[in-house]
């Protein structure tokens with residue numbers, strides 16, 4: 001039975017991604033965005049008037065005290081995520097936080113501990129887990145219908161020019177926390193792990209190929225998953241023909257998705273191995289299609305919150321892909337050594353931040 005309660009939502013950080021949140025709340029009948037906050041009061045006011053939101057603040061604490069929301073949408077850059085999430089839990093609200101959930105694993109640990117102590121949910125926005133195609137492929141993989149996953153490729157080949165990196169906070173460890181692996185590759189790494197599950201080891205290297213950055217503009221990694229599949233991962237900010245893609249070869253099929261910032265059924269393909277063509281007739285995508293987006297993610301989280309159910313798999317496990325990213329940086333710091341989850345759990349520095357040596361290949 002679904003309750004008739006309506007969620008009072010507030011949003012902090014009225015920048016670019018906040019628009020996707022406002023649209024997603026708008027599309028959901030049982031939630032209302034009652035207020036927004038931003039460091040810039042003017043930006044908050046402008047955003048509120050654009051979406052017909054009743055109140056605009058320049059201070060999160062004041063907004064929490066005044067509005068007593070059920071849920072806080074955290075849309076600020078990663079730096080303030082921890083403090084804002086803790087404040088939201090202290091006020092009794094649930095939190096939906098944008099990727100990356102925190103600039104370090106230690107900070108994310110604090111956020112998860114605060115969620116548990118407050119008995120509230122911490123949902124993370126990796127919207128590329130959503131969409132009917134990803135759900136379908138995940139179910140096929142998890143049921144064993146495609147046989148055992150064997151080998152995978154995960155590519156984030158994006159193009160960010162010199163001007164993009166000229167913004168003072170970009171490309172620097174202190175202000176961005178990481179390079180293209182943390183900022184861009186994390187989406188595809190997250191989808192890969194959503195499909196293949198827990199990881200067993202990571203080896204990685206960081207490269208500076210062309211851009212004027214302190215962080216990496218490319219990285220390469222090998223990930224071994226617990227269930228036995230091995231994945232090659234390449235992430236780049238210097239690739240003119242851009243693509244985000246995943247390929248998984250199983251005992252019975254090759255699954256691919258090729259897209260850029262979001263995917264629908266046409267972006268996915270399941271190719272049967274010789275001899276499995278007849279079986280493949282049962283692998284067809286469902287008739288009704290929903291693309292990956294913020295809207296299905298927020299809808300499914302809101303449904304779970306209203307019904308008192310656990311978070312959906314599209315928004316739970318906030319640490320998994322951040323751990324993969326951290327492990328790539330930790331491995332690079334040890335000249336490509338193998339990093340396991342237990343290495344990462346007690347790593348002397350890489351739970352606190354990701355700064356690592358980058359091999360400079362610029363000419």
Ligand SMILES: NC(=O)c1ccc[n+]([C@@H]2O[C@H](COP(=O)([O-])OP(=O)(O)OC[C@H]3O[C@@H](n4cnc5c(N)ncnc54)[C@H](O)[C@@H]3O)[C@@H](O)[C@H]2O)c1
Pocket residue numbers: 012013014015016017018037038039040043075076077078080098099100125126127
């Ligand atoms: N899921 C996605 O596809 C996606 C896409 C873009 C960005 N993001 C993520 O969303 C977050 C925000 O990115 P963006 O591109 O919207 O950034 P942005 O710079 O456009 O907006 C951030 C806003 O937060 C405000 N802000 C900063 N610090 C604040 C603070 N302490 N208190 C209140 N307001 C504060 C800024 O004034 C700004 O208006 C990042 O974590 C980013 O990685 C996710």
